[in-house]
Amino acid sequence: MSSSTCCAWSGSPPRRSTTTGSSTRYAAAFTPVRPDGRVPVYFGGASADAIRVGGEHADVYAFWGEPLAGIAERIAERIAEVRAAAAPYGRDPRFSVSLRPIPAATETEAWPPPTTETSSAWSAPRP
Known part of the structure; x- marks a missing residue:
């Protein structure tokens, strides 16, 4: 859990938090919802x-x-x-x-290689 998240949850009232990271960025984040105790x-x-x-x-x-x-x-x-x-x-x-x-006698039987039928089931377009 980031220190920014803990910061947004701490204090009374909770403080606003700003952070910029490699994959996240937010300014003045605030939530009135707080955990009951430590997460x-x-x-x-x-x-x-x-x-x-x-x-x-x-x-x-x-x-x-x-x-x-x-x-x-x-x-x-x-x-x-x-x-x-x-x-x-x-x-x-x-x-x-x-x-x-593993619902089979062996791990190999439980994880068979993909077939055309199983591959197409996963890649079929959704309606």
């Missing part, structure tokens, strides 16, 4: 940079639970890495694992 920051990623940034800012660090082979060991290792990255900031993030069921 948790969800974060995820597998790179060293993601773990470093997530350790500093994440309230909840998210993982994808795939491929399933060796998942328990990989997640345990990643949790240890995130906790180590969070420790210097006095943070103790929670963790979330998302799993997708």
Whole structure:
């Protein structure tokens, strides 16, 4: 969450916020709607940079639970890495694992290559 968003939510009454970034720009932003308490920051990623940034800012660090082979060991290792990255900031993030069921005997059967029929279904013009 950007500091500008927090700024717009803070204070009584909330302050107006102005920011210019590489992909966002707004001036004198204001919202009368404010969260009830602090909004948790969800974060995820597998790179060293993601773990470093997530350790500093994440309230909840998210993982994808795939491929399933060796998942328990990989997640345990990643949790240890995130906790180590969070420790210097006095943070103790929670963790979330998302799993997708594979409705087939094998992953290959569950994710067959696209065919003309399936490709055209996704690219058909809408009425």
